[in-house]
Amino acid sequence: MTDTKRLAFSIIQFLHDQLNSGGLSSDAQESLEVAIQCLETAFGVSSEDQSLATTQTLPEIFASATDTHQETLQVKINPVPHSPTEEEAAEAERLKTEGNDQMKVENFSAAVEFYSKAIEINPQNAVYYCNRAAAYSKLGNYAGAVQDCDLAIGIDPNYSKAYGRMGLALASLNKHTEAVSYYKKALDLDPENETYKSNLKIAEQKMKETPSPTGGMGGADLASLLSNPGFMNMASNLMNNPQVQQLMSGMMSGAYGPMGGTAAPGGGGTNDLSGLIQAGQQFAQQMQQQNPELIEQLRSQIRSRTPSTGNEEQPSEG
Incomplete structure (x- = not known):
């Protein structure tokens, strides 16, 4: 025993x-x-x-x-990878630089190809994986970015940018709890990095938030918006618009089919949808003219809840 x-x-x-x-x-x-x-x-x-x-x-x-x-x-099965020769290392660096240049002109697919070729030559360089992770994130392939960051960290556990980019990819996948842990590690390695501090704060805030049926609008607090007198006054003006009232009445009675199509002969068809869109555009313009402070408040709120890529998405030079 x-x-x-x-x-x-x-x-x-x-x-x-x-x-x-x-x-x-x-x-x-x-x-x-x-x-x-x-x-x-x-x-x-x-x-x-x-x-x-x-x-x-x-x-x-x-x-x-x-x-x-x-x-x-x-x-x-898995022979130990050989160290690249001086010529091979130089070629891998050239390919990485080509990838960096493609990132600057936002040709992210080409950047992935160059970084991948560099990795084939020298698979033990953490920078190549981390740079490819940045390109994957730009393409919306966050799962690929997570995998590459994991490989970069495995090669160099003290590579702060790999932890930061891992945090960004996880946050984009709504895995905010995991993102927090990686941002904290990035800050441990690079305590003065303001982008890590900002993104950590946003991820921690996302962790604390609970889904609400009144949420939405790109992360803005809809409940607060509806309690704003200025917004509600302008919404009331829109609903008093005769054109909008006619369109709403038609939709409620079933006169219009899906997406503004006509459910019965004589219906308004797509012209009514266009009219509704135009009314919405007029409403937006009215909001901007009558209460620019409210518009800026909404924009600031949305920006404050969006993780900052900052210098995290700039490819590493070395």
Whole structure:
């Protein structure tokens, strides 16, 4: 039973190390904490009982046991990548520079191709993966950006920009809890970076927000908007517009089909939809003219809830 307890203790120790390593989401951390409690209860051991500690940690024991087998597999399946020659390294750098130039002219697909070619030549350069992650993000391929940032961090765990770009990609996937942890790590490595500070604040705010049926409009607080007297006064003026009243009456009675189409002969068809769009445009212009402060307030609110790419999306030169 002592050996069983020692094994359980080693597993618990390993889980504690994973908890302290950082980079885990809050859900993953909570799962590990529950697993530790379950193991301690099931085997009657405590993580504080050092009498059960072994001379080697669980990963060291595992590595020792699989060392010979792994070396054989590595030769057959995944040979150790060779270090690029001086000429190859220069060519990879040239391709990276080409990719950076394509990023500057917003030709992101071409940038991905150049970075990918650089990676083929030198797959151990974290910058190439991080730059390709920036291009992927510009193309909306946030999953690809996350994967490349993960590879960059694996190569260089102290590469702050990789953590920052990982945070941006995760935030774009609405994984704000995970984004917070990566922004914090980026700030640990680069404490003076204002973009990381700004994006961390936004991600933390997103974590605290709860979905509301009155939310929407690009992240603006619709409930506050509807309680604004100026906005409601202008909305009332729009609803008193005879053209809008006629269109609304027709839609309520079913006179118009979907998307402004005619449900019955004699209906207004697409001309009525155009009229409604024009009325909406007039309403927007009226809002701008009568209450420019309200418009600016809405714009500022939307901007404040949008993560800043700042210098994060600029490709790295080295």
